Amino acid sequence: MPPVPAGLHLSLVLLEASHRVCAIWRVSGAADPRTPCEFPGALLLPRRGAEQDWAVDTALTALHRRGVHGPGPACVDLAVTADGITPAALRVGLCAERLRALTRDALGEDQADWAALAHRDPAAFRTAADRPYVVRRPAAALAVPGPDGLPHRAEVVDRRPEPALRAYTAAVSALAERPEPAPAGRDTAHPGATPSAGRA
Structure with missing residues (x-):
């Protein structure tokens, strides 16, 4: 089985020395280069925790x-x-709409709300930014195999943590079970094929 990349995805709003951590996601699988904040699996984490605090410090330093x-x-x-x-990647600007919408459903607010507050009322932003977010409804964003065998996007938001965690775990397992890509330079059209000869 190919390894499944694991990591964390943080969305923040910065205002000089102040910052707001809007969401911390546990992510699995490589992000789509065309939509960098889209991952095959993403599970919203609570704001507080040893791993989350380490992640925030690392992100801010970067x-x-x-x-x-x-x-x-x-x-x-x-x-x-x-x-x-x-650190693996940094991007200035709003997170992808899909994760922001899920964040809004789960927390009642998202990165765009905090960015607007920082622009509209910097003093109010600085006063409120340190308050940790509270997960009201656990959430997960997934890419699950459809009847056609292609990945289809799905979201899970529930008042209980089990559905989101179960769906995320299943998505990670599905990623791990994908066949490994064929080695470069081999013709895989027929079993036992040998490397194709280059043209003169």
Whole structure:
């Protein structure tokens, strides 16, 4: 089975020395390069926790080193490995609409709301930004195989944590069961085929 990339995806709003952590997602699978904030599996995490606090510190350090201080929204992808949590990608701007909509359903607010507050009333933003978000309805975003064998997007939002966690776990298992891609340079049209000869 091919390895399933695991990581964290953070959406934030920055305003000079202040910041708001809008959502922390546990993600699996590689993001689509055309839509960087879209992952095959994403599970919304509570704001507080040892892993989440480490992730926030890592994300803020990476943003500051890149000179990103706001005002405005940003997203950070973090890789989670045996060596710890490390930055994988940084993007300035709003998160993908799909995750923002799920965040709004789960928390009652999203990154766009906080970005608007930072622009409209910086003092109010600074006062409220440190308040941790509360997950009212656990949520997950998934890409599940459809009848045609192709991945189809699905969302799970429920008052109980079990449905979202169960759906996310199933999506990760499905990712792990995908066949490994064929080695480069081999013709896989027929069993036992040998590497194709190059043209002169």
